[in-house]
Amino acid sequence: MSVVDDEDATLRERLADEPVPALRVLAVVAVLVAVEFGALANLVMSLPWDAVGAALPGFLQGAAATIAGVGDGLAGLPTLLSRSVIDNAGYQLPSGEWVGTFMGLSPAAAWLLRVALIYAYGFVWLLVGWWSYLVYRDNYRHADWAPVDDMVGRFRNHSWGLFGLAIIFAFVVLAVFAPALGPTTVDANIADPYLHSIEYYSEETGGVEEIYVGDANGESQSRGQGGENVGPMQYDQYDRFHPFGTLPSGKDLFTFMAAGARVSLFIGVASLVLAGGAAVVFALATAYYKGLVDLGIVIASDSIQALPQLLVIMLASFVLSGTWLANLYNGGVVLALLFGLTGWPGLWRAVRGPALQVSEREWIDAAKSFGQRPSVTMRKHMLPYVVGYLLIYASLTLGGVIIGVAGLSFLGLGINAPTPEWGRAVSAGQPYVATPSWHISLLPGILIVIVVTGFNALGDGIRDAIDPQSDVETGQQDQTAAAGGGA
Amino acid sequence: MVADSSRSDAGTAAEPADDRLLEVENLQTVFHTERETIRAVDGISFGIAEGETLGLVGESGSGKSVTARSIMGLVDSPGELLPDSSIRFDGRELTGLSETQYESVRGGGVAMVFQDPLSTLNPVYTVGNQIEEALSLHRGLSGLEATEKAIELLEDVGIPDAARRVSEYPHEFSGGMRQRAVIAMALACDPDLLICDEPTTALDVTIQAQILELLADLQEEHGLSILFITHDMGVIAEVCDRVAVMYAGEVVEQAPVVELFENPRHPYTRGLLRSIPSTQRGADRLETIEGEVPTPNAPATDCRFAPRCPEAFDACREVHPEPVPVATETADADADHTAACLLYPEDETREQAVDRHAIEDAPPGAGAVDSGGESR
């Protein structure tokens, strides 16, 4: 967004001139990546590559499979902050001693330690990100001052926006490090409990026994009355620690929530990339060409908005169920596509105003007058102005998408069972809200409220940073954005 | 023209002038922010006689508009008038009035015309509706009677086809017409004093002249006093009887209009006059005053103009100047001309003058110093 032209070559030159600060940043990043390489590879592999793979022609699929194999191999590499290094699974001997856990700590303490370390690691990334921005700004940016500096400055003083940022940071870390954060894994505890087993100390036999996770889950159910409840921060009878308690099926709720966060975040981001991309392209095109192009897109977007979003997504995901598309990422890809296709009109409406405004500026006329190509004018002179506004609504819409996806899975649509999704936990806990097993419905709901509030706060913060002249007009679009189709 | 021409001690307005319609004395309006207290208006005094037009001139940020709003009682939290301030209108003290008490003053006694005629009219009501609102408040008119009076007022301010336009919305009026409508609305209140806050700044030059002419006609017709706020010296020359020059919350010079233009004493006033294009005929380029008006956030201990002043000397940074009479021999004896500058009085040595300012400034409320000068 710098005022002065930042051609690649000149940036490269500036880097070559003064490589030390950049190398320093690079070194820190390399160390950070190295200690968690396995986890990052794991994250990369968890993305729905099948979608890409299926679209490839036959001869490439072999190659893709090889790459996938390598990727899976990398994902298996040891990492510093993983379950295997700081293990929270173990059993307690009658003497009170813990066996199998990290340094003999109690599972709760081991788990908390791991969570704390992972969040600290995430926070270091945040700091490095901020630091590299400073390094870029002070050493390599051509302009001493750019409008973005003021925006960053305003945002730093915006406590409500920072609050949102903190929550979103926590949420993103939860999603990204989901496999390492859960006290157990989705695989072992939720997807295939009868393919995994755990050890526990049996008082009956007086020795260490082994039991299938599935069988153990049967004994750790939360079904309200009758003593069948494993609440938040409690152990079950197999010495397994459940930070959020268990589901009615006896599965671990925190593991479920962490994996669900990943699904929500993927759908949210993917759908927004789609919708945001379309919105920006259309907004720039309508602002540049106006007239018929504008009218056409107005009608198209109004037509899509005339359909109740949630109902259309419900219908379309039902119609598409059973096709190959619906199985990608357990239905996540379809949902992302549908939220994207139905969501762009809202985003487009939000950035159309700013785009039109900027298109009225003299510098656009100037660019036109000396014969710059439209695509270049739009990209260089209009896009930077529009992107900020897009961020505002993207943040607000993300909250809405999370609510919408949860609402669909509450109805049993969208994400295929048993893949974790927050809405399904609410639905599973529905009969137990007013019982000792209240946590099943309440905790996921409260998490949704917090995350959505966080996204709204972040959006407010960005808006005030970009456009301190506030906001009744821009406020209009919020409602649809943050509403998730009314879920 | 000048009401208290019999007085020679006009310097610090120590004694109230009973025959003045508006008497502002030591007005201090401050705004509290988180970090500091901004002294937007910092102890200014002036008066307006019946039928007189006082011009308040200064750069943006000098406190002109805040002065107007203080008189209108429109200063809201975080702003407030400091306790020593006094605003007397028609013999009645306005500071300390409750909001309800003030409502009878606003409009009825003092009416105001704002700078931007588009935003001063409520877009969702017809022009007639907004004039009739004032009529019902201050003249007890309603219904058809009010409409007729509104049409009459619109005709008075020179709006053609008033009977039709009375039921139109502000956005259907042109800029100049809107300002006429705003003036009609102010007149509907039947005020004695009209405060015009840069009423022509947002208008085209030709329209400006028409509006100024209209104001002059109306003043004659209704016997209005006018407080005319502007940053435009040209406008001042055209409409005012007397002028007060404001700088950084203070009145730095006050004089009848002809005297001020012919014989500006304060360096700031001279700078202002030199930056008017029309008085510079023949010059290659306009002079400008470098720098900006500072934001006063503490009681003054120096001359606030010193950093920009071409004639500043050391004492200017240590002594706060007080208004002193500066009428010259050539001018009318009762010219009532004061300036707040350490260069004056001219008939004293620089040290004497500086000492005089230092003493006058020292005790709060001091100012009853005779124009003798030997009071060391």
Added chain:
Amino acid sequence: MSRWSYFARRVLLMIPIVFFGTTITFVILRMGPIDPAAAVIGASGDTEAYTSVRRSLGLDQPLWLQYVDYLRDLFTLQFGYSWVVNRGRPVWELIGVYAPRTIWLGFWSVMLPLFVGLPLGFYAGLNPNTLSDYVASFGGIVWRAMPNFWLAVIFVAVLTQSEQLFGFQWESWLVETNIVTPPELQRLWVPENFFGAFKAILPAALVLGSASMGNEMRIGRTAVLETKNENYVETARAKGVPGRKIVYKHVFRNALIPLVPIITGEAFLLLGGSVLVETVFSINGLGYLFYAATINADLPLVGSLMFFFILLSVGINIVQDLLYTLIDPRVGYGGEGA
């Protein structure tokens, strides 16, 4: 361009929107991977039944002819029959049965925010940076972030256990009502019936209106805050208009302008939300009907319902433009306020 010709132009623009919206539905239903006829007869796989269903749905026609027929039927309001959910019943009849409940629910979930959220927001805007402002603002933000379905679950649980939790029984309080049944909407003009129906719908309406309430609070607050600082408000004060009248005449009406699209936009969002809320509260309304039709693959019913929803949405849009035109004289004037 005058206000009313602007309004007329907006209404005219609705025609292509209905047309395209319907086309999107057609594409999803007929060009998607699901064969409506197969979905109707289910897994039985009887070839004869299949052919006859195909014929009566017109699926043996070429696609363009199907499209023309589809549009013609809908635009002449011939909504056809349900095939699975309530076999053989005309769709209009189903709408007649299900719609009143949704309308009753929707009406109150628009009204409650309007008469609770909006005044709270205006109040907060008039008294900014006071404790009540913070409470209202923060409450609005959190209230708005709550997912409807979750809030509904909590409401149902709390109300059914109200005896144990609060020591009073919601169901028998004042009027006997159930919590998770459709409201009785017969003879509403009898005060007792009216109140019963109101009480029965109240929890669901509060849930469905929650997002709107939070929004209207928030935007109402900013709108008042901004309007309060407008020059015309200062002008009104300068001419001596009393404080109370300034608020009613000069602040509220202007602050309402940016709220119009919010209120109508939310009315439309309620349609989507009604599916979840009606499911949790077992209110057999249109949302529930659509949901049932979808999961039972009653595609003809789905298509007709969707068209009905499009008409509703367009209707709401027209109401919005009408309100705009009435409330803001600048509408259609040189592009302002449009």
